[in-house]
Amino acid sequence: MLRSSKYHFHFILLGISLLVAFVLNLSLGSVSIPFIQVLKAFFGSGAEKESWNYILLNYRLPKSVTAIVSGAGLSISGLMMQTLFRNPLAGPYVLGISSGAGLGVAIVILGAGTVGGLLGIWLSSPWSLVLASGMGSFLVLLAVMAVSYKVKDTMAILIIGLMFGTFSTAVVSVLSYFSDAEQLQQYVFWSFGSLGNLSWNQVGILTLCFFIGLILCIATGKSLNTLLLGENYARSMGLHIKKTTVMIILSTSILAGVVTAFAGPIAFIGLAVPHLVRQVFHTSDHFVLIPAVLITGSLLMLLCDTVAQMPFSTYTLPINAITSIVGAPVVIWLLVRKKKLFF
Amino acid sequence: MPGKKLNISLEARDLTIGYQLNRIKTVIGERLNFQLFPGTLTALVGANGVGKSTLIRTLTTMQKPLSGTVSIMNQYIQTLSPLNLARLVSIVLTETPASKNLSVLELVSLGRQPYTNWNGTLSEKDKQAVSFAFKITEIESLASKKCYELSDGQMQRVTIARALAQDTPVIILDEPTTHLDIYHRAYILKLLQKLANEYDKTILFSTHEIDLAIQLSDSILLMTENEYFFDSPETLIQQGHFNKLFPADTILFDKDSRRFFIK
Numbered sequence: 001m002l003r004s005s006k007y008h009f010h011f012i013l014l015g016i017s018l019l020v021a022f023v024l025n026l027s028l029g030s031v032s033i034p035f036i037q038v039l040k041a042f043f044g045s046g047a048e049k050e051s052w053n054y055i056l057l058n059y060r061l062p063k064s065v066t067a068i069v070s071g072a073g074l075s076i077s078g079l080m081m082q083t084l085f086r087n088p089l090a091g092p093y094v095l096g097i098s099s100g101a102g103l104g105v106a107i108v109i110l111g112a113g114t115v116g117g118l119l120g121i122w123l124s125s126p127w128s129l130v131l132a133s134g135m136g137s138f139l140v141l142l143a144v145m146a147v148s149y150k151v152k153d154t155m156a157i158l159i160i161g162l163m164f165g166t167f168s169t170a171v172v173s174v175l176s177y178f179s180d181a182e183q184l185q186q187y188v189f190w191s192f193g194s195l196g197n198l199s200w201n202q203v204g205i206l207t208l209c210f211f212i213g214l215i216l217c218i219a220t221g222k223s224l225n226t227l228l229l230g231e232n233y234a235r236s237m238g239l240h241i242k243k244t245t246v247m248i249i250l251s252t253s254i255l256a257g258v259v260t261a262f263a264g265p266i267a268f269i270g271l272a273v274p275h276l277v278r279q280v281f282h283t284s285d286h287f288v289l290i291p292a293v294l295i296t297g298s299l300l301m302l303l304c305d306t307v308a309q310m311p312f313s314t315y316t317l318p319i320n321a322i323t324s325i326v327g328a329p330v331v332i333w334l335l336v337r338k339k340k341l342f343f
Numbered sequence: 344m345p346g347k348k349l350n351i352s353l354e355a356r357d358l359t360i361g362y363q364l365n366r367i368k369t370v371i372g373e374r375l376n377f378q379l380f381p382g383t384l385t386a387l388v389g390a391n392g393v394g395k396s397t398l399i400r401t402l403t404t405m406q407k408p409l410s411g412t413v414s415i416m417n418q419y420i421q422t423l424s425p426l427n428l429a430r431l432v433s434i435v436l437t438e439t440p441a442s443k444n445l446s447v448l449e450l451v452s453l454g455r456q457p458y459t460n461w462n463g464t465l466s467e468k469d470k471q472a473v474s475f476a477f478k479i480t481e482i483e484s485l486a487s488k489k490c491y492e493l494s495d496g497q498m499q500r501v502t503i504a505r506a507l508a509q510d511t512p513v514i515i516l517d518e519p520t521t522h523l524d525i526y527h528r529a530y531i532l533k534l535l536q537k538l539a540n541e542y543d544k545t546i547l548f549s550t551h552e553i554d555l556a557i558q559l560s561d562s563i564l565l566m567t568e569n570e571y572f573f574d575s576p577e578t579l580i581q582q583g584h585f586n587k588l589f590p591a592d593t594i595l596f597d598k599d600s601r602r603f604f605i606k
Contacts (some may be wrong), residue, residue, distance in 0.1 A: 084439040126391035188402030222463045226456050229505075230441035232405060237509065238457045284445045287462055342491065 002088040005040055005314045007281060007288055018068075021302040025064045026312040029053055056224055059196065062203045064302065066195045067211045069203075069257040071269055071301025072294045076217055078270030079150060079277075079293045082249050083224045083286070085148065088343040091271030092256035095144055095157075096164035097137045098265035101257055102191060104136025104206070105129055105161030109187045110172075129190075131262030132203070138253040140164050148200040191299040193264030195305055202262055216251035217290060226288040260308040266301075266320055268327020273297045275334050300326070346392050352545040353379040353402070353415070353432075353513055358411035358490055359488035360394060360552040364522050368409060371397045375411070377564060377573040380546060381512065384539040386556035387549040396559060398566070399517045402547070402603045403434050415513055421596070429457040440508040440535055445593035451476055455510030476507035480534065480541075496527035503534065516548035517591035520555075532559050553585070554602055 027038045041047040041056045081090040091099055108128050143164065149155045176184050196205065204343055225242040226234045235241055248343050256270065277292045304322045354377070357596040361371040379385055389395050400406045402413055413420045415431045423431070431453070440450060453471040454476065465473070477483050480500045485493065493501065499519060506514050512587070532552070537561045539546045542581035542585055547564075552554050556563060557576040565572045565584055572584045579585060585596035585603075595604050 069595065083442075205492055219461075222456065222459070222461060225453065225463055228442035229450070229453060230438060232438065233434070233440065235425060236403060236424035236429060236432075236434045237406070237454070238424075240425060278444065282446070284442055284449055314362055343442055 004190075004298070007283075007292075010280060011291070011295070014292065014299065017297045018295050018302070021299050021306070022064055022068070024066065025302045025306045026056065028306055029060055029309050030314045030316070032312055038133045044250065058200070061196050062120070062200055063196045065203050066198050066206060066263060067301045068298040069207050070195065070263045070266065071273075071297040071299070073210050073213065073297075074266060074301075075273035075293045075297025076290060077252040078249050079274040079289060080220075080252050081270070081285075081297070082274055082343040083227055084252075085342065086227070086230065087158065088275070089158055089190065091268075091270070092137075092252070093265065093267045093272060095161035095252065096140050096163075096168070097256045098260050098267070099165035099168035100136040100138075100140030101133040101260035102136070102173055102265055103215065104132035104134075105190055105261070106168075106172040106187055107173050108132040109190065110175040110183050116305065130258065130261040134253070134257035135262060137257035140168075140328070141249055141253045141256075145245065148266060181244040190264050193266045193320035193323075195263050195301075195319055196316070200264055204260055206262050209254055212322070213251045213255035213258070214294075215329050216247055218247040220247045220251065221290060223288045224248070225284070230286055262318060267324045268331070269297060269304075269323050270299060272327040273300060273329045275323045276300075276330065279334070285325070349360060352377045352381050352415065355402070356412050356414075358401070358413060359409040360397050361409050362397075362406075364563065365506065366585045370409060372566065372571065373550065374446070374583050375571060379513075379545050379562075382539055382543045383545060384559065385562045386553075386560040387547060387564045387566065388551070388553050388556060388588070389549075390568075392451050393422070393566045393568055395566060396517060399547075399549055400516060403432065403515055404428065418529045423553040426457055428512075429509065431511055432513040432515060433506035433511040435499075435506050435514070435519055437517050437521065439498060439502070440490060443489065445460055445490050446471075446486070447482060448486045450501060451482075451504045454505040454510075457569060472510050473508050476504040479503040479507065479538070479549075484544060495522045496524070499527070499531060500534075501605075503513050504530070505593050507538070512543075513547075516549070517545070518549050520550055520552050528555060532556070536560075551589070555590050 023335055031052075031325070033047065033056065037047040039057060041053050044305045047053045047056065080089055081092065081095060081189055085095075142155060147160050151160075152156065167322040176187065223239055225240050226237055227244070229237075231241055259266070273296050274289070274293055277289060279294050281288055281292050283289065300325065305319060306327055308317045308322045310317060339343050357374050358375040359370060359373050360375070373481055375398070387395050388396065397406070401408050407421070415428070418431070420428060444454075445484055452465060452469070452473045455472060456463060457464055457467060458469060469550045477486065481502055482497070483535055484498050485497060485501065490498065490501070498514060503516070503519065519535070522546050523531065532555050535548060537544050538544045539561070541587060557580070560576060562574060563576050565579060565588065567587050572579055580598055583598070588596075595606055596602070
């Protein structure tokens with residue numbers, strides 16, 4: 001595809017915005033810390049109070065990094081799904097990937113009490129949460145993919161994603177009927193989505209998985225461009241459809257799965273960000289879209305998280321609610337403005 | 344064209360086409376044999392449902408033949424890797440590109456994908472092929488337009504330009520003139536004729552524009568339900584084969600005016 005270099009300015013602007021949002025996100029929170037102290041904590045001798053240091057380095061910084069990585073991960077997986085399914089409405093949430101992850105988590109959290117014993121203890125460890133959620137999203141994506149091999153209609157695929165979502169919700173409600181209040185609360189909190197509960201260790205795992213997914217994504221960049229023409233044209237241009245599909249699915253389920261495992265189901269970022277980027281970047285070239293979507297996703301997630309923190313108050317709103325409140329109107333606005341969503 | 348017959352660019356041998364679903368074979372065309380040569384334009388004509396699309400899908404490996412072989416530039420298409428095949432044959436389908444958000448320049452340059460490196464950067468040679476495709480299809484003024492802004496006629500020229508950018512000796516087109524007005528139908532077919540005769544391409548296209556095909560093509564592959572004929576338009580007319588296309592009580596072919604008449 002013909003590459004144009006006219007987007008340098010866009011990228012510089014996006015980069016600066018991301019930096020500003022990052023600093024803003026670090027300096028605002030339920031505890032008010034003067035900006036100069038924030039700078040001191042990171043670049044100087046440390047903040048005046050030890051508690052500020054602790055909050056900044058062990059709560060706010062990992063939270064910001066989580067926001068950046070999960071925003072980027074969800075947006076990139078949304079972009080890849082829209083191209084793979086050649087459907088502008090595809091995204092990790094819409095296709096039931098988040099529901100699949102949710103089902104996995106529900107089985108772990110709500111099932112842990114039911115089994116009891118050693119298995120119960122193992123099931124309640126954070127690692128099994130990640131594994132279950134990752135498996136859940138991977139299985140749902142495989143199922144959606146398997147069905148889409150049989151059913152060529154892209155609309156049908158979305159309906160199937162919706163059905164998987166409904167099915168998962170039903171199983172979760174059955175599970176929650178049999179589980180005790182404490183476990184139910186734990187699950188409900190997970191399903192609200194939260195960026196702030198991760199230890200540095202978990203942030204490390206999240207970031208590592210993100211980079212694996214990202215490398216796979218970049219490796220399929222050329223194939224993603226070819227797929228824009230449709231499967232038949234893509235094949236006629238020498239593309240191994242099956243190999244490419246497996247690579248893309250692997251990448252998206254790693255990205256969406258690991259983010260959902262650690263941060264809970266987060267709606268609309270994966271769907272809305274690629275469309276927002278297409279409004280500004282008038283290209284379909286994935287080698288331009290991938291970095292643009294990556295930065296915009298991180299930026300949007302940082303801003304949503306800043307709002308969710310309700311600066312200067314002790315309340316924290318669920319991040320999933322904020323992304324939906326921001327994302328749903330954006331998608332509607334795009335639809336009304338352009339009459340039709342393109343991918 | 345005696346000299347041209349030396350090198351066959353597309354050959355079907357005992358080709359039987361059709362579908363196989365759960366061991367039930369539906370044969371659509373049996374034991375087809377034909378050879379196409381560089382520099383010739385061949386029309387594939389037949390009534391709806393006789394298997395034109397099935398033949399095109401088989402020739403472009405979108406579906407497997409039930410038996411027999413197809414070779415392009417003397418290589419069996421079933422044994423060629425997708426990438427090597429992509430450098431020998433390009434296609435124009437009835438479906439438009441999936442993404443309407445592609446610009447014309449992006450779409451046409453995607454035709455270079457079989458030649459570019461891992462991230463698809465265009466080399467000098469790639470750029471030349473793209474600008475040749477733009478020039479010959481006369482779409483330079485559309486370069487920055489998005490696909491959703493194009494008319495049917497413009498879209499068809501752009502899709503042909505994409506196939507041209509792929510720079511293959513063989514081009515296969517599935518009904519390239521549907522949805523077009525008479526001017527654009529003639530324009531597209533004259534373009535195909537020019538590509539074949541001046542640029543030595545082997546072009547096979549299916550069409551319902553039999554009148555136009557007779558005027559412009561070098562040879563015609565005529566398919567009916569039970570048999571097929573492959574020859575020059577002249578010979579097919581003299582032998583009266585065009586009357587076998589449609590039920591004689593409704594529509595007839597007139598040899599002298601070379602047109603169909605409703606009875």
